[in-house]
Amino acid sequence: MRKLRAALALALVIFTLIGCVSNSGYTPLLRAEPEVGATLNRVPRTLRLFYAALPDVERSSLRLIGPNGEHQLRGLHTMAADDLMIEIMDPVTPGEYVVEWSTAVEGDPTVYSGSFNFRYQSSQ
Template structure:
């Protein structure tokens, strides 16, 4: 009886470890340009978000929301070192901006997130 319980416990541990490995295999946001919560004195000419896995081009999308509503960006493409990138077509004025991103990694799960940055008027 005791042996059976030990085996059951061992099996449970194996399942738990496998589940943890699956979770850590999800793609995740790594860094961005502009950085999260950055304050800039001039407009970036592109937005870029890096991930922990190669982003799936068909699903990857960057959007930008500014003081005047949605800002039109260039097409979102896959950039260097597991990133996605989109050009900022015309310079951004002072204000608060939110970048929205959507992508997927190796397991195909669609991930979404957002982060903000601020542009302040040059002195």
């Protein structure tokens, strides 16, 4: 009987851990402007990320890293559309860019983070 209880307890722990691992890939990020993986022919002036719920601006951050390093950004805010938006201050030159983000969304205390790439190529 003890062996059966121990086996059941072990199985319960294993199933609980498997459940935790399978949810680890969740991200509240739904889409972005510029789009994830996009190749742009026009210079982006802002970054706008859309989430599954309203993000907490105070617990959020956005970074833009390009061929010449990190860009200066200004005015992180929400447009009340479950989004974060920020203005790109430095000139965007042709090349690969990485957007790094972190946020907590309404109704969820977890701080999520991630990154995505886009490319800007001059149309000239």
